[in-house]
Every structure is written in structure tokens, then in C-alpha cells.
Amino acid sequence: MNTTETLPDMNIYRENARRWLAEHMDQRPSSDASAESGLATEEFLKKKIATARALQRKLFDGGYSGITWAKEYGGQGLPLEYDVAFLEAAEHYVMPDFDTFNSTTFDVCVPVMLEHSSPEFLRSFIPKVLAGELLVCQFFSEPSAGSDLAGVRTRATRDGDQWVINGQKIWSTLAQFADWGMCLTRTNWDVPKHRGLTWFAVPCDSAGLTIRPIRQITGSPHFCEDFFDDVAVPDGYRIGEVNNGWTVTQSMLVRERGAARSADTMSPTGPGDLVPDLVAAARKAGQLADPVVRQKLARAHTNDYVSRALGFRIAQMTAQGDLNTGVAAYGKLFKGVYTPIRARIGVEIAGAGAMTWDPATPGADATALAYLNGRLISIAGGTNEMQRNGIGERVLGLPREPSFDTSKPFNEVLLDSAHWNGKD
Amino acid sequence: MNTTETLPDMNIYRENARRWLAEHMDQRPSSDASAESGLATEEFLKKKIATARALQRKLFDGGYSGITWAKEYGGQGLPLEYDVAFLEAAEHYVMPDFDTFNSTTFDVCVPVMLEHSSPEFLRSFIPKVLAGELLVCQFFSEPSAGSDLAGVRTRATRDGDQWVINGQKIWSTLAQFADWGMCLTRTNWDVPKHRGLTWFAVPCDSAGLTIRPIRQITGSPHFCEDFFDDVAVPDGYRIGEVNNGWTVTQSMLVRERGAARSADTMSPTGPGDLVPDLVAAARKAGQLADPVVRQKLARAHTNDYVSRALGFRIAQMTAQGDLNTGVAAYGKLFKGVYTPIRARIGVEIAGAGAMTWDPATPGADATALAYLNGRLISIAGGTNEMQRNGIGERVLGLPREPSFDTSKPFNEVLLDSAHWNGKD
Amino acid sequence: MDLERTNDQELLRDTAVKFIKETGDPVTVRALSTTTTGMPEKYLQRTADLGWYAMLVPEAFGGGSVSGEGLRDLAIVAEERGRALQPGPFVPMNVVATALARRGTDAQRDEVLASIVAGETLATWAVVGTSGVWEPGAVRATATEGGFLLSGTCGAVQDAVCAEWLLVTAGTPVWPARVSASTAGMSGGPTQFLVPASATGVEATALEGLDLTQRFGTVSFRDVFVPPSSVVGEVGGAAEDVEHQLQIALVLSVSEAIGAMDALFEMTRTYSIDRIAFGRPIGSFQGVKYQLADMSLAVQAGMAIATAATRAVQAGQPDAGEVASMAKAWVGDAAIDIAQGCFQVFGGIGFTWEHDSHLYLRRLTMGSVLFGSPDWHRERICQLHDIEVRS
């Protein structure tokens, strides 16, 4: 924001926003029946994202996209209060919903690019993001680098003014619908693993890049695997310095945690209805009077509420700044531990009768789908094991696990790990 | 056994044994009301062991002690079938019961000594064991060497024809009633930890040896801590070669596992009554009709039976010899995991009413005592963690945990461990 | 797996393994997961050739087993079936076979049992309500002119739409309703009928299910007329028969689960050795190693209790029902522990459709709740001990 300019009067801004919204956007139906079904199909996601792009374009044309973002990059360059004012005015309107791109593109990738990409790149790139033309995914995890994020083996080799990327990425969320991706590569193999990494912005239609949706165990195609076969990108697409990719990664991880945390920061409300999905399952199975089932219902309900109370506590800790930020791992670990328990309780309550269903009855497979997805949160975005390491070492100050890959060249790590003998 | 001698006729042997037993020993009461109370006091144990010593003396004088042991050492030098015949004849008589000395002295320590001590030592020592005059305990664990058995720091220094022992031992079972102890010491600090150990037989009345019962959390004094302050023992008391103590230790551990296993090798009988102690607790709390309580009863009952079935399976595996002997760890781990669960179930069933009691009512504290003791089996004789390591590495063939103490001099291990940084 | 096996039993196992490798390993089963039968072609006949439906049937009726202890033999097959997630109505076929062998009329044996043994007909067991648990009177039988009328609906019927014969239990089995406190409607006196699926008023509906390797559906009976000759055993006197059938189903179901648990665990163990992270095989990390050790303990303990149950039911021990329920309760919980625990070791890759781990999770979870959930069996254990429902 250029502070020498005069800011619009807030009342007028608010009034204009209200008028614009009434003219251009649709009101949300009062009963929000748009709640998604358990299983998002490829087709469903495609339509959802296309709709969001169109709405985003309207916002952009109306001057309500990137309200706080720099004018240089197509934003409005206004202070946060204008953004808040617009969002308040827009509360009852249908706004663009890009599914998980809401966070990957707008909360994580693009902010990281704004911090680390070159101004020339950003000047042409960001306005298209604001217009809904560019959605950005992450090319981050690899088949052989999951928990060990710094262990990526996708290789980028300099070739004059461009880089050539070879390798494979996986778990790229909704990459089949993305326009660009942020790709983590290894550019130096002769230094310890954290010191040879470089990030690039890669157009998804690049020659040599194949993006293939992965069918998950539920049947849903929310993730992709991505094959890089001599994919050439100009050096101008680089994000951050060469071999300084771990700094960019950390900046990204902080934002991911922030995005994940935002849902928890609301002050804790009451516990609400007793686990409605599980009560419905118990009622359908005729087991609502069973004291054993009731224990399970109350257990799930209590765990749900403890999870929210813990989220609030973590937000308080973070706000007070008096504790290690590693505490966010508590919220993740709690969900990672108790979500599978909840999913299993569903099966125990619903019983054999709910493990078979008439496909014509909507929601009849809800308990089974929840069960299949139950352990996703124990793994995705950092396994329970990684959270326990983080809590143990960064919060509790326990002595470190011995490290065998942080101080020697990555090439050597790969060689040595094939001959593990546990010797010091 | 000297095979050139003529063996007694089995029928006559059996008949003589029957006659001797009838003349010298008491018949066991048909309803065995001698079941011990939950809390064994010092006084109770003292009396029990004195009684056992007297009975053992009778057996010895009658020629029925050490039936299979060498004549040279005061035994009878007969084949195993004579021992079996005598035990069958003795089934309904009160036989000596030395509490845990039954295994520590007769199944573990003395057999190890027979294997590794000098014949001169054994000739004077073993007859007294057979006569009930000498009970042998283990001076094995130390305050700083529990799971890490090879990490003992009790020092033995050679001084002419004797050794001087300094250090502290702990968890020596019933050492306050023992006459001798088998003591593991470090005799070389400049070699890796497994290579500088030596065992000694130490008289419990040695000058400088203080044996102090430890009051356990239940109040029972089943274990001792033992202080060695310049305790001198002749070299003739040494068990095995100098610095070869780990071989002796392994021989001891095998026997300990054998002793622990013997209870499990019977073929599995039916599940029997439904956990009588817990059913009694539930009945007393008026909760026997509660379906939630019934789940807990059936759970404990099932776990108990699975434990026995598993013991039988392990015995089968061992007998078939087709599997790694590490499988015994399964039985230990099962008990280590499920005993605390059972103890906790007791508290959950019995409730607040059973956590307070009238001290005048016998057995009123049973649930509480079982609860306090619940985790003992998770720790004593090898923690759950050690069992998991053993199963993981020796049975499942998983890659080893990195080792920081097996290949460098023990002195260095002590220094390095004080500056742990987790670096390779 | 029972560690004491005869040479003949080893051969039986090798033959089953060989057949499965050739015709029906998980890859094949995956391909069949969208077909109606879910079975490879001529699967029933080919498995019948291996004796899979004959072992609980006396030789006099065309059956027989290698050791003379048919259930112990069959449990060996069941374990190998579970290991490779074999499809088909193995459990219900054997339940109906044993029912007819023990209590069927000559006509039923001639007409149906022989065909089951030969794999020429598909017979299944319809015994629970649509909730998948034993419900008082899921199917009711009313005496009528010259026979009975059956009404009601059964759920969790395996291969409901492909079955040609249904062994239906009308009235209430003697087992507890799941809510133990509710003793209402638990009076004895069930009757079993062998009903052709083609009878008027019988309607079978295919359902989708969590388990992709076996097919389940519902069968409803709308005033289905059956003649007295369709009764298996005695009118109102089938309680013990149904109990025996349950024990057979439990032993076979548990044995299948054990095989599946063991195979899945072995896949996971291997993965933990091959997979490198942070410069080490992940199986070298205690955090992973301990999970594997605990799962391995569950496999071994599960095998121990499965063996005990197989032997108890084989021998007809008085406590066989209790031991079988213990096995089902313990293994039912352990199966889910392992299926979920292995996911944790596999990480992301386990969440892909192409990876076999979800096939195991699905089969094991269905097995855990079929034929009575662990909770149901625990309540049954208390009732078998006559622990009063009201203190």
C-alpha cells in the first residue's frame, strides 16, 4: 500500500461493496444444502473449480480481488480493514470456493512466491492469480520423500538460462486442475540434504510434465502423481536463491501450519449436539439404548470437544507467544490419534448392517467412507510419528534421535542407507 | 550319573519313596487354603523360608534332594525318570517352598554355577545347597544398569589372590534371606562393555556387604538393594573366566527365560471360570448387570485365556525348534501389555468403593494391590520396550537401532553419554 | 495357524496355495471386484474339486477330509484363503453343508448336499437381520395349511443374489440380542428351513459393501410358502444346530482373518525394511519398530487363540462356544488394530487404490463385525457363564 495516496472513506467503500455484491453476486441459500457428499468425484471437483474461477473473475473485474495485495501486482493496495469490511458485506453471498486451492494457492503458494520470486515474474503472474486464471499446486512430496521432506530426489540441472527437471512428485493436491505448480528440486547432490534444494514455478502444461490423478482408497481423485521428464523452465521461474530451497520450504511450512490452524482459532463454543452422525448410525442399527454403544458415543463426542478446546488453547499459546511454536503439533497429533478412533467407533456402532448398503440410498456409505478416510489425518501433512518427534524434541526438550543424514553429502546418505547396520 | 553303577529297580525306588514320604512328610490339606494373601510381609516370608529349609533338610537326609545331581556334589546321580517318579509320589505332600528362591537358586543360579564355577568350589558348596543350608540370590541389576544389563558399574579389582568389590546392586530378590549371591562386576573398563565383566559368588555375611530390603509401593519387601564397600572375595569364588562374564550372563538369561516359561508349557486347558476376582469385585460393587462392566469382564477373561494359548504356542515353537528362540519375548510382552490393562479394569469395575476399605476385612484391598502391582511385569525381568526391541530385531529381522555403546571402551561410553547430541 | 500339522495337512495347504496362486490372488480378486459373482469362472466347482465344501461332511454323504478332523483341515484352507483374500461363499457353503450333513433329510442330502460338496450349487446362510446382528424374529414362520409361511428380511447374506439355496432360521436363535439387558423375545425355539431361492416371495437384493472381495445382500421373504419337507432338524428345536453352525462360522471366519492379518503384516514388515527415510530404513526407527512388534504380537496371539478355538470346536468341547467367541472377539479387535496399524507404516502409498492394503482393511473390517462383533461376543461370553443379567 502506498501511504501517500488517500484511502477511500470506509463508509462509502462498504456501501459500494454492498451495492456491487447485490448487483453481481448470488445470495447463498439460507439452508446451506450445498454440503458436499462424502465422495468427491473428478466431475464434481471440475465443476466446482470452474464455477469458482468464474466468480473470482467477477470479483477481480469489480476490484474486489486482492484487496490488500500490492497494486503493482494487480491488487487494490488497501489496508486489512477494507478486506474485512468487504468480507463482512459478502457474508451472505456465494463467494469463489476453490476447494483445497483456497489454501494451497491463496494462503500458501502465492504468499511464498510473493516473498521469494523475482518482481518481474510476479508482475505478470499475480494479476492472473487474482483474476482466477491461475491456480497453483505444490509439487513437493515424492515417492521416496514423504516424512523426510528434505530428502527429495527430483533433479534440476542448469542448462544455460534454463533448468531441466527430471523426477517424480506425488500427493500433489488437485494438481489435475492446477495451472502452475511450485516444485522442489535438488540442485546439488554433494552437500548435506538441506543445502542443495531449489524451488521453481512450473506451468502444468509444460512439455514433459505428466499429471495423473491417483485413485484413493475411497475412489476419490483428490491427489495426483506427477512425472517430470526433461521439463525445461527458465531461470526466471526460480523461487528463491539456488540451493537455498530449505529456507523457502520453511516459509511454506509455517504458512501451511497457519492455514491448518486458522480453523481452530475461534473461541470454543459449547459442545453442541451429541455426535449427530454416530447417533444416527446407532439409531439406524437399533443400538441407541445399548450402554456399551452409549459409552462410545460419549467418548467420540468428548474427544471431538477436547480437540476443539485444545485448538483454542494452542491458539492462545501462539497468541501469547510465550511458548515454542512446536505446540501446533499437539493439535495435529490429537486429530491424528483420535480421528481413527472415531472412525472405528462408527464401524463398531453401525455394525455389519452398515458395512453393506444400497448404493441408491444417499449417505448410506457414510460410516464406511469415514472409516476408510480415518487414518488420512494420521499421515497427511506430517505423520503422527513426525508430530511425536517434534513434540519430544522441540517442545519437551528431549535429547535428539541420532541423525544419519544431516551432516554428510546427500549422495553419501543414499549410498549408506542401502547398507544400514546400526553401527556408530 | 555314573553309568557303570547299577541303577536301582524303578518299582522298588518308587515304593521306597512312597514309604519314606509317608513316614517323614506331611500330606497337603485337600483344599489348599494356604493360598497366600496379597501382601507378603517380611515376617511371613521369613517363616515361609525357614519352614522350607527344614523340609529340604529332611529330603536331603532321606536321599531325595538332588536326585539327578552328581554324587560328587552331594546328589544322587540318578537319571531324570527317578526324579519324575519321586515327584509323582510326592504330589500330595507338603514339599519345600522357597518362594522365588525355587527358581533363583535351584533353576537359575546353581545350574549356572555348576556350569562355570571351579570343581573345588562346587564340592563344598553344592551339598549345602541340596541340604537347604544355602540359598543363592542374584546381585545383578544396578541403579544405573537396569535394561542395560551389560552396563554395570560395580567394580572388582584384583588384589593378590582375592578380588575387592565396590558398588551397588538393586532388585536382588529376597536377598535379605539369601546366604550367598551371584554378583556381576566390571573388571576391565577399557574394553567395550560386554568384554570387561566377571561374575563372583559372594557370601551374604561378607564384611562390607550391606543388604537392605526395599519397601515396594505396595509395602512388600520382596527386593533389596545391596551396598558393596570393599567386599573381599577369594579368586576361587569366581564364576567363569575373568572378563568373560557376558557368556555366563547369557547362560543365566536362557535359564531365567526357561524358568519363566515352565509355567506356560502345560497344554492349554479350558478357559475356566470367568475371571473370579473381577466378577467378585463387580458383584460387590453391584455392577454385574452393567453391560459396560460385562464387556470389561469378558475382555479380561479373554485376554487371560489368550495369554495361556500364546504360552502354549510358544512352547510348541520352542519344542519344534523351527523358530528363533526370541519368540519367548511374545509371552513376556503379552503379559507386560495386558496385566496393567487387567489391573485397571479391576479399578474401573470396583470403583471408588473398593479404593477405600476396612483394614479388618481380609482381601478388601485386593483390587487396589493388584492395581499397584499391575505394571511390575511390564518392567521386571525385561521391560516391554526390551521385548519389543527383541521381537523387532531378533524375530522380525528389522534393521538395528543404532548402537552407541557396543564398540567403544566402556569408560568412553560413560563420558560420551554425558554429552549426547544425537550426531553420527 | 496350528503348529501341529500332519503331512497330509501340509499337502492340503500346499495344494490350496498353489490353486490360489494360479487362479485367485489379490490381483485377480481386484479385477473381479465389480462383477456380480466376484468369483473367477468355475470357481465353486474348482474349489470343490479341492474338497473345500466336503470336509465337514461324512464320507457316507460324499464328503471327507485328509486328517479325519474336518474342521482343523478346513481352518488350514481358510487361513490361506484369508492370506490371498479369496472370494466366494466359503463360510456359508460349509455352514449349510454341516447343517445338512448333521440334520438334513435324505432328500435334502441327495438333492442339495451332494451338489454343495461338488460345487454345483451355491447355498448360503440367512440368519441375521438387516442390521447385521441377531434380531429377535428377523424372519417369522407361521404354520399354515400343508406347511409354513415365512416372512421377514435377512441382512448380511453372503452371495444373496447368486445363491440357489438358503438355510433360513425362523424364530429366534438362542444367542443374546446385542443389548443384553433386553431379554424380551429371547425365548428359544428356532426352526431352520432349506429354501430354494426361486421360491415365490423370495427376493434377493445385491448391496455394495466395504469389503470388495466378497458379495453381500439382503433376502426378503414375503409370505413364502415352504412345505414341511424343507425343515432342517426339528420344528422349534434348532437351537443347538444354530449354535453349532455359529461355532463353525466363527472358526472359519477367524481363520480367514488370521491369514489376512499375517499376509498384510508381512507386506508391511518387508516395506519397513525396504523404505528409506532420513538415511535409514524406517524399520530401524524404534517408533516404527515398536508398532511392528505390537502388531506381530497380535498376529501370534491371534494364531494362538484361533488354534485353541479350532481344536475346541473340532473336539466338541463343552466350552467350545465360549472359546470360539473369545477367538472372534479377540481377533476381531486385533484385525482392525493391524489393518489400521499397517496403514500407519505404509504412509501415503497405502491410501492409493492400487495398493493392496485397503483390500485387507476392508475384508478384515467386514470380518470383524460379521457373525457378531467383538462386543457382541463379549456379552455372549458372560451369558455363557450364566453371569446374571440383573444382579
Next chain:
Amino acid sequence: MDLERTNDQELLRDTAVKFIKETGDPVTVRALSTTTTGMPEKYLQRTADLGWYAMLVPEAFGGGSVSGEGLRDLAIVAEERGRALQPGPFVPMNVVATALARRGTDAQRDEVLASIVAGETLATWAVVGTSGVWEPGAVRATATEGGFLLSGTCGAVQDAVCAEWLLVTAGTPVWPARVSASTAGMSGGPTQFLVPASATGVEATALEGLDLTQRFGTVSFRDVFVPPSSVVGEVGGAAEDVEHQLQIALVLSVSEAIGAMDALFEMTRTYSIDRIAFGRPIGSFQGVKYQLADMSLAVQAGMAIATAATRAVQAGQPDAGEVASMAKAWVGDAAIDIAQGCFQVFGGIGFTWEHDSHLYLRRLTMGSVLFGSPDWHRERICQLHDIEVRS
């Protein structure tokens, strides 16, 4: 611990910590474990000087708290008490104080409440039966000439033999009996009485207990005559009062547990750093580290739900009873997880009488089952949601 505290609340906490360090840390408590009162000399008066029994009492009756939110203040004290395993009837004194402050007669307030606030008398809460759970009619009140006759026996009464005043609930509290299916005898209409322990027919018996840091006993009433002036609140109308008392007891009991869990965990964490085995601190082994991480999660989550419950009851939220029960259920389970889990880390040394860990195990376990076990509270949560007992 509630992370939002005023300066006055910090001062309150510091004062409590200072007092405890001077007079009643675990070492002192251990020495007192065989005495009748289990308290250091003049403990009640000295803690009363710190306001420990005044915070739920309005200033008009001699009470007061630093923040004006007495329960939130008291929860801070409770947590520090738990941390150092403080003895004494902290929970029942405050329960009786709040009962008299809200519903007592002028005479009861003058005679008894003022003495409680000043720590000059020991008052306790007699509300459950000898089984330690809420039993229909553990104590019955019969109207008689000029008053009532009380009969029955209460269990788990803290400081039963030292108490001078008993707040007795006759008839049945509105909470569920533990067996939820049994709705018999659950009709409302309890009455509360403030009864002097010296009344004819009152007999208190000291019991031994798992917990060495607090004293419990039974109190029996044999046709104890009490005048109408001993009624607290309305005859047959104490249901809401008893519910409020329960909520107070739950919040304080949970807060004590949280303090004890946190202190025990911290002892264990430190030990895992100092203790060397296999050439490494044991806390560097993932097998130990993960146990500690899980326990630490339980402490943090426990603090979160304890804070939520304290705030809900303080604010008198409509769902306060439910949130308090959630806190008691969750923390009750977590307390035993942690008490047992810490034993696993301490190994053998934790099994010695001299080590403090068993004092924590004992106190935490008693706390887990007192004022309703986790199972009991889970059933209560369902009932508070009006989930039908019979579907």
C-alpha cells in the same frame, strides 16, 4: 491451567505455591500419611487464611475472591494443590460452602458457613453410597414428629471421622444410576440436610485407601433425628443444588488432577533426560520419546478441557454440567494413562515406596473414580442429551 490469568490470579497462585512449599509438599504429606487427619497442624486455618474456602462465598457472607470469578480462582489453587499432592478436604469444604452460601438459612450461614470460611470447622459432603457411586436412596429421610429421621450409609466421605458437619443428600440425586438401563428409583426430589457429626445415631468409620494423601471413610445414619432447620434449600427440591455441587466438585477435582498429572509428567520428562542406558539418555530413544509425547499431549488436552469446564461452570452456561462431565471423563482416563505411563519410564525405581510416583498414581487413580468414574460420566453425557435409554 487457564492461560488467561489476571495479575491478581498470578499472585494468588504464587501465594499458594509459597505456602505449599513451606508447609505441605509431597515429603511432608508422605510423613502425614499414617496420621488420623493426614494434615499438617492448623492446616485448615492456615489455608483458610489464604482464602481457600472463601472463594465461592459472596462477600456479604465473609467470602470473596481476587477476580470476582471465584471458581476460576479456586481452580488455580486446586491445580497447585494437585501438583504437590496437598491433603485436606479442599473439595468438600468448598462444596458445602457453596451450598450454604446459595441455599443455607441465616442460622446455617452464621453458625457454619462463617466457620468454614475461617477454617475453624471441617465440613464434608456425604452424597454417595458405600459402593462409591450414586445409589438410589443411600440415605433415606422420613418425616417424623418435629423433623426428619435419616437412615442409611454414605461411602467415600472425605475426612469422615474428622468432620464436624455433614451435608447429607437424602433421597435420590437426579443423576443416572450407573446402570443406565435401570431407570427405576430415579425419580427426583432429593433433600439436603446439614447435620452435625455429633448428632445421635451418626457413626463415622475411617477406612484405609489407595490414596495416601487424603482420608476417606463411611458415615452411617441410624434413625438420626434432624429438625426442619437443618434442611438446606427446599424439602424435595435439592436436585438443582446437588447438580451445582457436583459441577463444583468436578471442576476442582479435575483441576487437582491436572496439577498432579503435570507435576508427575515433568518429573518423568526430567528423568528421561538424566537417565543413561546403552550410552544414551533414555529420552533420546523414540520408544520412550513417543510415550512422553503422547503423555504430554494428554496433559495439554487435559488442561484444555479443564479450562473449558471451569469457564462453563463459572459462567453458569446451560451446558456446564455436560462440559464438566466431559472434563471428568477425559481427565479421569488420561490421569491413569499418565500415572501408569510414567511408571513405565521410571522403570524399577518407580516401584519403591520412597519414590513419589506411586503417591501420584494413588491420588490420580482415586480422583479418577471419585465423584463418578469416566464411564459414569459418559452415560451422564448421553442422558444430558436426552438420548433415549430405550430406542
